[in-house]
Amino acid sequence: MKTVIEASEAVALGVKLSRVKVCPMYPITPSTHIPERISDYIFDGEMDAQMIHVESEHSAASALIGAILAGSRSFTATSSNGFELMYEILPILSGMRLPAVMAVANRTVAAPINIWNDHSDSMSARDQGWIQLYVESSQECVDTIIQCYKIAEDKKVLLPTMMCLDGFSLSHVYENVDLPGQKKVDAFLPSFKIEDKLDVKNPKTFGPIGFPDTFMELKKQQQDSMSNALEVIKKANKDYAKEFGKSYGDGLIELFEMDDAEYAILALGTICGTAKAKARELRSKGKKVGVIRLRSFRPFPVESLKKATKNLKGLAVLDRHISLGAKGPVFTEINSDISETNVFGYIAGLGGRDVTLEHIESVFKDLETGKQSKEWLL
Amino acid sequence: MALKEVRFHGRGGQGAVTSSQVLAVAAFHDGKFTQAFPNFGVERTGAPVESYTRIDSVPIDVRQHVYNPDYVIVLDPSLMANIDVTKGFEKKGLIIVNSNKTPKELGLGAFNAKCIDITKIALDVIGKPFVNIAALGAFASLSGEVSLKALDKAIDERFSEKGKIAGLNKEACKVVFNKCKEVK
Amino acid sequence: MASVKRKESVGDLKKGKVELTRGAVIRKPGNTTDYHTGSWRVFRPIIDQATCIKCSTCWRVCPDAAIFVDKDGKYIINYDYCKGCLTCLKECPVKAISKELEEK
Numbered sequence: 001m002k003t004v005i006e007a008s009e010a011v012a013l014g015v016k017l018s019r020v021k022v023c024p025m026y027p028i029t030p031s032t033h034i035p036e037r038i039s040d041y042i043f044d045g046e047m048d049a050q051m052i053h054v055e056s057e058h059s060a061a062s063a064l065i066g067a068i069l070a071g072s073r074s075f076t077a078t079s080s081n082g083f084e085l086m087y088e089i090l091p092i093l094s095g096m097r098l099p100a101v102m103a104v105a106n107r108t109v110a111a112p113i114n115i116w117n118d119h120s121d122s123m124s125a126r127d128q129g130w131i132q133l134y135v136e137s138s139q140e141c142v143d144t145i146i147q148c149y150k151i152a153e154d155k156k157v158l159l160p161t162m163m164c165l166d167g168f169s170l171s172h173v174y175e176n177v178d179l180p181g182q183k184k185v186d187a188f189l190p191s192f193k194i195e196d197k198l199d200v201k202n203p204k205t206f207g208p209i210g211f212p213d214t215f216m217e218l219k220k221q222q223q224d225s226m227s228n229a230l231e232v233i234k235k236a237n238k239d240y241a242k243e244f245g246k247s248y249g250d251g252l253i254e255l256f257e258m259d260d261a262e263y264a265i266l267a268l269g270t271i272c273g274t275a276k277a278k279a280r281e282l283r284s285k286g287k288k289v290g291v292i293r294l295r296s297f298r299p300f301p302v303e304s305l306k307k308a309t310k311n312l313k314g315l316a317v318l319d320r321h322i323s324l325g326a327k328g329p330v331f332t333e334i335n336s337d338i339s340e341t342n343v344f345g346y347i348a349g350l351g352g353r354d355v356t357l358e359h360i361e362s363v364f365k366d367l368e369t370g371k372q373s374k375e376w377l378l
Numbered sequence: 379m380a381l382k383e384v385r386f387h388g389r390g391g392q393g394a395v396t397s398s399q400v401l402a403v404a405a406f407h408d409g410k411f412t413q414a415f416p417n418f419g420v421e422r423t424g425a426p427v428e429s430y431t432r433i434d435s436v437p438i439d440v441r442q443h444v445y446n447p448d449y450v451i452v453l454d455p456s457l458m459a460n461i462d463v464t465k466g467f468e469k470k471g472l473i474i475v476n477s478n479k480t481p482k483e484l485g486l487g488a489f490n491a492k493c494i495d496i497t498k499i500a501l502d503v504i505g506k507p508f509v510n511i512a513a514l515g516a517f518a519s520l521s522g523e524v525s526l527k528a529l530d531k532a533i534d535e536r537f538s539e540k541g542k543i544a545g546l547n548k549e550a551c552k553v554v555f556n557k558c559k560e561v562k
Numbered sequence: 563m564a565s566v567k568r569k570e571s572v573g574d575l576k577k578g579k580v581e582l583t584r585g586a587v588i589r590k591p592g593n594t595t596d597y598h599t600g601s602w603r604v605f606r607p608i609i610d611q612a613t614c615i616k617c618s619t620c621w622r623v624c625p626d627a628a629i630f631v632d633k634d635g636k637y638i639i640n641y642d643y644c645k646g647c648l649t650c651l652k653e654c655p656v657k658a659i660s661k662e663l664e665e666k
Contacts, residue, residue: 002406003406004402004403004406004412004414006399095585095586096585096586097584097585098585115418158584158585168415168416168418169415169441170441172415172416172418173413173414173415173441174398174399174402174403174412174413174414174415175402175411175412175413175414175438176406176411176412176437196583196585196587196589203591203592204587204588204589204590204591205587205588205591205592205593206585206587206588207585207586208586208588210586214582214586217582218582218586221582221584225584270441271441273438273439273440273441274439274440274441274442276439277439277440280439354442354443355442356442356443356445357440357442
């Protein structure tokens with residue numbers, strides 16, 4: 001069904017279509033509209049689920065553990081310092097191999113207090129064992145939530161998955177969305193089954209101590225599953241495209257005008273829309289420029305990126321986060337894995353600073369001249 | 379059609395964000411691709427608020443704020459004492475101001491600007507100074523970028539649980555739409 | 563002395579006894595009882611059933627829950643888990659508990 005809705009509502013509809021049963025949630029700007037919409041659906045009887053009004057984000061994440069172990073497909077959403085309060089529980093969910101799905105409406109972290117968008121919250125959790133997918137549009141929100149469950153619950157993966165959407169820059173944007181039908185979603189996403197669950201008739205021990213003689217093996221299992229996730233994400237994207245006619249590159253990265261591109265910008269989320277608009281304009285003037293959108297940050301798709309960048313003369317990475325004392329995290333990883341290409345790193349759009357067509361043009365100019373004129377897009 | 383960008387100026391609580399969203403839904407009913415989003419500052423009643431709508435016949439990629447609007451809609455002219463509503467405005471477009479003064483009196487003589495007393499019409503029709511939806515009637519009438527029929531549909535959807543409110547807003551929209559045909 | 567048949571534990575991985583499940587789930591739980599934690603006692607407390615008034619004080623104060631009540635209502639010490647702290651001996655109101663040096 002074609003409609004115009006807010007991206008937050010697209011997320012909530014994705015959750016509803018995925019037949020989620022438990023939502024422990026604690027609202028925080030700019031993710032608030034997501035629990036609001038889900039509350040509406042439950043209150044109106046459109047969604048058969050339990051909303052748990054928890055007293056903090058720490059509890060929201062903790063309740064996910066119990067809900068999933070009890071056999072329920074579960075969801076939460078958060079932002080910024082609320083995300084930071086979940087931090088302790090994030091590696092427990094991944095270490096216990098619980099396929100939770102969370103939407104992060106990306107917002108910077110205080111101080112100074114600031115409600116606007118950058119990736120400081122989710123990027124700070126890059127080592128917590130969660131799959132991280134970054135989306136660009138409202139359409140991708142609804143499509144990706146459904147895919148997140150498909151990926152997270154795959155037996156080859158079994159890892160919690162977060163879908164990151166830019167706060168305000170996407171979460172509060174109304175735009176055209178083509179909603180998938182419930183029957184087709186049901187066929188794509190079978191009902192949730194977990195192999196080891198809480199059952200009084202068949203008790204098991206969850207979350208035991210892992211001594212030094214087993215701990216590394218358990219971590220390697222998680223790493224192997226992350227590697228498996230590369231193929232599973234690709235397959236989910238491909239299968240979804242077959243059923244619903246919507247796809248996002250190979251699922252891991254999305255390429256725009258990259259076939260014969262000499263210079264490219266690589267970024268995550270909504271910056272890519274503006275970069276595409278500028279690249280389209282520059283193409284009409286004969287410049288061979290393109291855009292690479294990194295959709296999967298964890299797992300990091302080294303092979304897809306190598307293939308996409310192998311013929312480039314120059315690549316610019318725009319990070320919406322800085323690892324203070326070092327560099328942008330995406331730049332750092334690209335630079336270590338794609339060493340044969342000349343890579344410039346930029347810090348952009350922190351704390352809601354708009355990333356403009358002008359910024360993008362200046363970056364393409366740097367690439368063309370082969371000289372990085374600045375590091376911060378102020 | 380080429381991409382059209384609309385900037386709304388209002389005050390917190392006046393409904394500028396709702397205006398931009400209802401306009402986006404209306405444009406969708408006309409078969410267009412749209413995008414509507416707010417530019418929040420402090421979230422305080424009475425604080426200046428900007429929101430934007432983009433309309434195009436093809437999918438819209440760009441996601442920067444609107445800097446060079448084709449249309450500017452000012453819901454409250456008292457904003458103009460502190461804010462330059464003409465910022466980035468290119469003279470080929472149109473500025474619509476809710477005011478009982480003339481564009482010249484408001485210092486907009488150099489621009490293609492039209493003044494409509496939307497507050498008066500809202501008070502007559504709705505009985506309350508709700509101008510945000512009625513202002514879309516002026517936009518539809520003066521710009522031709524969206525149809526009154528599509529606006530009606532979008533208003534009905536927005537206020538679906540409050541039939542009376544939808545009806546009054548549609549009526550105010552229509553009165554403003556027709557009134558604009560008389561404005562020179 | 564009851565001996566408990568050993569169940570699987572995560573620690574058995576290296577010994578090749580069990581598959582290391584994802585998330586370290588232990589599918590046959592309760593393996594804490596497999597660890598006979600009382601093997602290093604110096605003193606062994608002994609309950610004199612003739613003197614015992616079944617007041618349950620020892621059962622309540624035992625820090626290792628090593629004292630249980632059998633089907634006849636007798637208080638019995640499970641020496642697999644008793645560490646010989648002798649708290650029971652100190653607290654027994656009728657002095658029904660004595661100690662013996664363990665032979666090792």
